[in-house]
Amino acid sequence: MERQSYTLPGLPDWHRCAVMGILNVTPDSFSDGGKWLDPGLAVEHGLALAAQGADIVDVGGESTRPGARRVPAEEELARVLPVVRGPAREGVLVSIDTMRAEVAEAAVEDGARIVNDVSGGRADGRMAKAVARSGVPFVVMHWRGQSRAMDDLADYRDVVAEVAAEVVCQMDAVVSAGVDPAQVIVDPGLGFAKGRRDDWSLLAALDAWRALGRPLLVGPSRKRFLGELLADPVTGEPRSARDRDAATAATAVLAAAQGAWAVRVHEVRATAAAVRVEAAIRSYRATAGQVSRESGSTRRSLSPVP
Ligand code: PMM
Numbered sequence: 553m554e555r556q557s558y559t560l561p562g563l564p565d566w567h568r569c570a571v572m573g574i575l576n577v578t579p580d581s582f583s584d585g586g587k588w589l590d591p592g593l594a595v596e597h598g599l600a601l602a603a604q605g606a607d608i609v610d611v612g613g614e615s616t617r618p619g620a621r622r623v624p625a626e627e628e629l630a631r632v633l634p635v636v637r638g639p640a641r642e643g644v645l646v647s648i649d650t651m652r653a654e655v656a657e658a659a660v661e662d663g664a665r666i667v668n669d670v671s672g673g674r675a676d677g678r679m680a681k682a683v684a685r686s687g688v689p690f691v692v693m694h695w696r697g698q699s700r701a702m703d704d705l706a707d708y709r710d711v712v713a714e715v716a717a718e719v720v721c722q723m724d725a726v727v728s729a730g731v732d733p734a735q736v737i738v739d740p741g742l743g744f745a746k747g748r749r750d751d752w753s754l755l756a757a758l759d760a761w762r763a764l765g766r767p768l769l770v771g772p773s774r775k776r777f778l779g780e781l782l783a784d785p786v787t788g789e790p791r792s793a794r795d796r797d798a799a800t801a802a803t804a805v806l807a808a809a810q811g812a813w814a815v816r817v818h819e820v821r822a823t824a825a826a827v828r829v830e831a832a833i834r835s836y837r838a839t840a841g842q843v844s845r846e847s848g849s850t851r852r853s854l855s856p857v858p
Contacts, residue, residue: 555834556811558767560689561734562665563645566607568831569808571824572647572816573598573606574773577631582617583774583793584818589631595638602644605824608666610816611635611659612649616670616744620699628655637662647691651675653682660686666737668769670744671695672722673729684730691769692726694719694741705745712757715740715750720764737813739769743776751777755803758810767813772803774818801826809834 557565575598579586588594598609613631614623632648632655640646640663647666648659653676656667665688672692673680683690694715696705708714719738727733738761740754751772761768772778778799779790791799801822804815808830817823 569827570607570814572608573601573820578615580615591634594635598639604820653678673726680726680729689735693739696745702745706747711750748777770807771816
């Protein structure tokens, strides 16, 4: 499938699926909680993610795991700002993962160049206006409610159609509040108010999101549906979160093949390689198609991968 190219003002076009590396500065995120609470270690990790091939480093200071409680804004600010500043000063493209307008604004002032809001502007009525003022791209993720209650909100008849339709409503709302439509990135919100089957249904139909005409971000990393897929065949125990990276890379590359603009992952190295493989195959396919069209041949050219 041909890759759609999107121009997001202020961001490069990577000509392949981009990789967003996750940097959670939280004590309680589901797979890396507590690892990067020390700002020095967190900054080092952000730089390491970039060196491993992350195109974007996504800094978050509030866990959104199912059942998680909100943290006070001051605490979120204290966690994220030094960790945005450090890598941004070194030229790393940093996004801020927050549901709070004041955190988004402060982070952009300190060098963040994308706002990633898992609530797509719904958790904080001031968010869309704040993003509009800051003029940076805005990730509008599908969201039905706060983490403490979201598992009870996973009720769909046609999850693919409903999630896309709800994201369109969220998108319309942020555009009405002043966000430039050319700055909107959409995300189906895997694991957020989704049952396991919902996540798989969404992943199987990512190419349907092309109809929205906006870049698509997908966040499968280490999520529950992968742990359940890889459950121990004897005990039925889900595979531990830290042992889901190979499945994450596989999911990421399949998302890339369906046209995803970017994938959000904890372990960057494997996914950075995988999206390059996907891009090489795509480019080979395009070249081969062109050669066969030019020569009038129906056979594929066997020229080497560029
Ligand atoms: N998932 C999490 C956090 N932030 N942001 C976007 N845009 N998409 C996601 O799927 C997403 C996100 C939860 O995962 P984490 O706690 O491991 O960061």
